[in-house]
Amino acid sequence: MSLVSAPVNLNHLGHYLHWGVIQISVANLTVIILMVVVFVLAILLPFPTKRDRP
């Protein structure tokens, strides 16, 4: 594997999860979960203000 290749090999068939009529790829589910995590962190984490600067 060369140094510039992706840290995760994406060059293969996708893995899928099945739950009744719902079918979703692991990649899509991962992206959705990451987006929800970023959304929650954006609401909860304090925003740096001038008072925080040394």
Add this chain to the structure above:
Amino acid sequence: MTAPVADSNWTGRLRGRALRSLPPDRLLPDRQPVYVASWIYVFGVLTISAFLVVLVSGGILAIAGPQWWHSARLGHFVNSLHLWSVELFMGFMVIHLWGKFWMAAWRGHRARTWITGSICFLGSIGTAFTGYLVQSNFDSQWISTQAKDGLNSVGIGAYFNVLNFGQMLMWHIVLLPLVIGLFTVIHVLQVRRRGVVPPFERDPRDISADEVAS
């Protein structure tokens, strides 16, 4: 010496209207309300930043041609840059949408801001779709042959033929980016005109006695 501008002159009327709607200090403000100091307000500008990377990487791909990325390592890199900047663009835009939806950002005469943002979102979905169609690989073949049946069933196929590579390429690199770019500018101008939407007022019954005392 210049002649006085008559009120009937359309450029004068347009300038007056633009200045009334967006005076310079509102068009390019150097201060924002205190409630804007939150990470959730950052995702709009992150979306625009990712959009600029999408445009630049797409422009380089357009210069070299849609087949370049199959044969050259640099082409593959630029194509990957285009793909991942789109991933970030769509991700940031959807988080921006979630934030604005839950704070009902259409309040305070901001309907046009909401509508122009919606047009950008829908236009982006169409642009991403046509981007998948012009990859010129088995993936694009599969997506186009699946999509044609759906589009033909609702009568769109006669005008929007997903099997026509040239037509889809033009939609992807000219028409749809033009729509997104134009409405993004209008969207930002609407934000400047009406200001960033404030958060909801707290219900006085939710404020504790300790907070009132402090």
